Amino acid sequence: MIQVRDGTALDDSLVIRARGLKTYYPGPHKGAWPWSGRLTVKAVDDVSLDIRRGQTLGLVGESGCGKTTVGRSLLQLVRPTAGEVFFEGQDLCKLKDAELHPLRRRMQIIFQDPYASLDSRCTIGFTISEGLLIHKLVPPAELRDRVADLMVTVGLNPAFENRYPHEFSGGQRQRVGIARALATSPTFIVGDEPISALDVSIQAQIINLLRTLRDKLNLTMLFISHDLRAVRYLSDQVAVMYLGKVAEMASTDELFANPLHPYTQALLGSVPKPSWSGVEIEAPALSGDVPSPINPPRGCYFSTRCPRVMPRCGEAQPALVEASPGHKVACFLISAAANPV
Amino acid sequence: MDSPSLAPTSIIQGNGRGGPPAGAGVLRATKPRSFWDDAWYRFRHNWAGMAGLAIFVLLCLVAIFAKQIAPYGYLDQDWTAILKPPSATHIMGTDDLGRDVFSRVLMGGRTALMVATFISLIGAIVGLLVGAFSAFAGGKVDAVVVWIIDGLMTFPTIWLAAFVSVSTAPALKNLAASLYSVTHWAFLKNEVMISYAVVVFAIGMINWTWPARLVRSQVLSLREREFIEATRALGASVRWITMKHLVPNVLGSMIVLVTLSFGNAMLFEASLSYLGIGIRPPGASWGAMIFQGMSKVRTHPYLVLAPGITLAVVVLALQFMGDALNDALNPKSRSK
Numbered sequence: 001m002i003q004v005r006d007g008t009a010l011d012d013s014l015v016i017r018a019r020g021l022k023t024y025y026p027g028p029h030k031g032a033w034p035w036s037g038r039l040t041v042k043a044v045d046d047v048s049l050d051i052r053r054g055q056t057l058g059l060v061g062e063s064g065c066g067k068t069t070v071g072r073s074l075l076q077l078v079r080p081t082a083g084e085v086f087f088e089g090q091d092l093c094k095l096k097d098a099e100l101h102p103l104r105r106r107m108q109i110i111f112q113d114p115y116a117s118l119d120s121r122c123t124i125g126f127t128i129s130e131g132l133l134i135h136k137l138v139p140p141a142e143l144r145d146r147v148a149d150l151m152v153t154v155g156l157n158p159a160f161e162n163r164y165p166h167e168f169s170g171g172q173r174q175r176v177g178i179a180r181a182l183a184t185s186p187t188f189i190v191g192d193e194p195i196s197a198l199d200v201s202i203q204a205q206i207i208n209l210l211r212t213l214r215d216k217l218n219l220t221m222l223f224i225s226h227d228l229r230a231v232r233y234l235s236d237q238v239a240v241m242y243l244g245k246v247a248e249m250a251s252t253d254e255l256f257a258n259p260l261h262p263y264t265q266a267l268l269g270s271v272p273k274p275s276w277s278g279v280e281i282e283a284p285a286l287s288g289d290v291p292s293p294i295n296p297p298r299g300c301y302f303s304t305r306c307p308r309v310m311p312r313c314g315e316a317q318p319a320l321v322e323a324s325p326g327h328k329v330a331c332f333l334i335s336a337a338a339n340p341v
Numbered sequence: 342m343d344s345p346s347l348a349p350t351s352i353i354q355g356n357g358r359g360g361p362p363a364g365a366g367v368l369r370a371t372k373p374r375s376f377w378d379d380a381w382y383r384f385r386h387n388w389a390g391m392a393g394l395a396i397f398v399l400l401c402l403v404a405i406f407a408k409q410i411a412p413y414g415y416l417d418q419d420w421t422a423i424l425k426p427p428s429a430t431h432i433m434g435t436d437d438l439g440r441d442v443f444s445r446v447l448m449g450g451r452t453a454l455m456v457a458t459f460i461s462l463i464g465a466i467v468g469l470l471v472g473a474f475s476a477f478a479g480g481k482v483d484a485v486v487v488w489i490i491d492g493l494m495t496f497p498t499i500w501l502a503a504f505v506s507v508s509t510a511p512a513l514k515n516l517a518a519s520l521y522s523v524t525h526w527a528f529l530k531n532e533v534m535i536s537y538a539v540v541v542f543a544i545g546m547i548n549w550t551w552p553a554r555l556v557r558s559q560v561l562s563l564r565e566r567e568f569i570e571a572t573r574a575l576g577a578s579v580r581w582i583t584m585k586h587l588v589p590n591v592l593g594s595m596i597v598l599v600t601l602s603f604g605n606a607m608l609f610e611a612s613l614s615y616l617g618i619g620i621r622p623p624g625a626s627w628g629a630m631i632f633q634g635m636s637k638v639r640t641h642p643y644l645v646l647a648p649g650i651t652l653a654v655v656v657l658a659l660q661f662m663g664d665a666l667n668d669a670l671n672p673k674s675r676s677k
Contacts, residue, residue, distance in 0.1 A: 034484065077574055104576030117567040121376050121589045130585075131575040164379075180571065 014086070015188050015220040016051040016074060021083035023066075023073045027294045039294050043069040044080070045244035048320075051188075051237070056214065056221040058235030058252065060228060060267065062290050066244040067224045068112075071190040074222065075107055076100055087188065105135045105184035110210075112193040114173035118165040124176045125161030131184040150179040155209060171202035178209065182217070189214075191223045195230060207233060228271050232256055240264045243301040244293055246320055250327040260329045262306050300332070308333060376589060383669040390665020396658035404451040411444035415625050424641055433647040436633065442647050448625035449648055453655070456540055456620075457606040461599050463545035464606075468552025469595070475553070476560035487557075490550045498547055499612055506543035506618045513539055533624035540619050544609045548602060555598055559591045593670030597663055604659035611652055627652045 027039035043066045051057045059067045072078040074085055076092050085092045087107060092100065108131075111117035118127055129147045132138045138146045148158035154175040165173055174194060181189055191210065195203040207230055214221055214234075225231050231238055232252055239249040240263065248261040259265045266286045288305050291297050297304045303313040312332055320330040384390055403410060413419075413431075419439040427434045433442035475486040493501070514535055521529035528534045563569060563586070572582050611628030613619030620626035627648040634644030 034481070075574060077570055101576045104574065107574075109571070109574045111567045111571060113567060117571050119568040119572075119586050119590070121586070121593075123376075130572065130577070134575055134577050134581060177571070180575070184575070 013053045014050055015053050015088075016049070016222070017084075017086040018050075018074060019048050019084045019086075021047045021070070021073055021085065022081045023069050023078055024081045041293050042244050042296070043293060044073055045293075046083075047241075047244075047246055049239060049246070049249070051220050051222060053187075053220055054214075054218045055236040056223050056234055058231035058238040059222060059224045059241060060226060060231050060238060061241035062226065064290055064293070065241045066293070067226075067241055068192055069244075070241070071109065071192050071222055071224050075109055075190055077109070102135075105131060105137070106186050107188040107190070108181035108184065108186040109190040109192060110174075110177050110181050110194040113197050114170050114177055115165075115197075117177050118173055120165055123162050123164060124156075124168070127165075127176060128161075128179045128183055131180065135184055137184060146183075150183055153182065153213070154179040169202075170198050171205060174198060174202075174206055175209070178206075178213070182213065185217075186219070188220045189222075191221055191225075193224050193226070196225065196227060203227075203230070210234065228267065240267065243290060243296055245301060245330065246328075247302065247331070248327075248329045249320070254324075254327055258327075260323055260327070260334045261302075261331045262308050262333070263302050266307070300330075380593075380669040384665055387665040387668060389661040390669070393658040393661030393663075393665065396654065397662060400450055400454060400655055400658075403447055404454040407447040407451045411441070411447045413441035413444045415440065415444045415448040416623060417441070417444075424637070426641070427643055434641070434643045436630075436644055437637070442630075442644065445625045445630060446627070446647050446651055449627040449630060450651070450655075452537070452620055452624060452626050453607045453610055453652075456537060456544075456610045457603050459541045460544045460548055460606040460609075461603050463541070464548040464552050464602060465595065465599050467545075467549035468554075469556050471549065472553040472556025472558075473560055476557045476564070483557075486553075490554055493547060493550050494554075499609065501547050502543045502609055502613060503616060503618055505546050506539055506613055509542060510536075510539045510618075513542065532621050536619065536621040536624065540610055540613055543613070544606055548606065548609075551602060552595060552598055555594055556591055559594065560587060563587055563590055596670060597667045600659060600666055601663035604656040604663070607652065607659075608656055 021044055022042070023044040025041040025043055027041040030037045030039055045066075047066075047070055049057060049070075059070060061067050069078060073080045073083075074087075074092075076085070076095075080093055083093060087103065090103070092103070095103070118124070122130075125144075125147050128150055129143055132143060132146060144161070147161055151158045151161065156172060156175050156179065160168075165176065168176065174197075177194075194210065195206050198206060210221075210223075211234055213219065221234075223231060223234050235252050237249065238252050238255045240247045240255075240261065242263050248255065248259070248264045250258075255264065256268065259268050263286075270286075286305050286307075291301065291304055297314070299312075299314040299316055300306070300318055303309050306313065310332060318330045318332050320328050321334075323329045323334045384394075407415075417440060419435065419441075421439070422431065422435045423439045424437055425431055425435045431441050431443065433446060435441055436445070471486060471490075475483045478486075517529045517535050517538075520526075569582060569586060572586060577585075610619055610626065611631070614626035614628030615632045617629075617632065620629055622629065630648040631645050631652075634641065634648075638645050
């Protein structure tokens, strides 16, 4: 057990524990002049989550809801505005860049775009070995063997180590990205929509690869995606985000069997299902767009699009409360008792 | 803390999905090829680029050994051989003062090369510093730098260079004179030397805008790219990112730009000298030679053709070389 500052004991099996995570970006200028003040974009607004060792948390939501920023903030690639992120017993948000450096090898990220995430000037062999070089993990003589092992692990031919990224297909490049992330033997990996830029047939390969590697290496993952089927296949827990906040969080089976938040219900209903009479979509698709995080609606952020909106939804924000053990929802429909008027 | 199952060697056991087993013999057959090895391979197979390089190397050799190669002194006047057409004794003829045109073309090459080298160096260094500084500073500093660059670029370069050249010449002369009174170095009194400095200064003042813009935009866009973020996630220092990713990514385009601007600088020097505000008369400059020959172009065309064709060939060679470098340093254009 590791004792945390606030007195609560931090379970050893918790790899990532985020509390009250907030990441705000400077938004557009308020006025027409370059010197007029700026609005704030609340990309991530008070998100708390736990991920246990060897487990995968799926993070779903529409584009622009802050999923990616959560991943970046956990890894401190974007410094959060407020909140705590505990990783291996240390609050990353309080660490200086130099103190963070040794921890970087224990947490890695796989990017969405396999074209933008590889340096076209570097051979893939160098790209994969970069983490090993930076942290001096492997003696130079063993470097090439280690890179070859990694390439085999992700299903690449080691003979290609001197090739450049443009010589590979999207799926192969994504394998390079995975090998780079695995090189330093991390415990925690953020998969930032690692399949959404790939062809459907390749998506299955990469998903299977991620699952195999996760199980073999006992990786802890945050799997960010808007593909609900992929999330269901890969995740133990799922968190649904809307406009920078967590709307609902539960175990995968529970969430898909018993979605409580109207937004989750709409999301699940929007997945086309094959049926005898053709493709069916259960619930009507949500109308309208996600409101701007610069100027979110008053009260519940989802109230502007919610099919079951009530008067009080426009006045106060529902808190994220436990509807049943392990199933948290932020909605007045469910949590009337826990959200007194 | 390291748990044993996550020690660096743990991954080795995995033979993920297909591919030969770890440590397959095929691996050792290939030697790691760096980006520059590859670029040189591509450059070598571009005949226009190689021809350009050959001409450029020839120009450099000729410029360095001009005095040894030249059959006559470039200032020597032969009153018995005035305005003689090309012959065995004077292969490019002689001018109206009886000077050997071939010898003067060689010395003009030295002038052009020297001036262009300094201009390109100044441009590259100032451009790199200003561009990188502007990109990293961001905000208002960046905005002001961009205004200045854009402002300078709205003027026709030759007009601006002429303006700077004419307006700074007296000041530079005074500076050289006052420096001479302290140091007594002879070259500070040399009018030709001062005209070199004026030309370099005038064109250098304007030429840095291109590399500055290039470096600024490259650094700005590279900084936001995912592969830089991936390197940051690996724990790389700013130094590592700069040396391994920013510099290699910017350097290719810098080399191309400097090569192309090298030819441009030669053209500008020739233009200024043609207009009479560049290299002073006793000094040899292709531009000045063309100007002096223009009055006799109908009767003695070789006076214009000799420096003119040389200038055209050299500038074209640099253009070819720049294009070939562009292809070589951009792996995306690698032949399929």
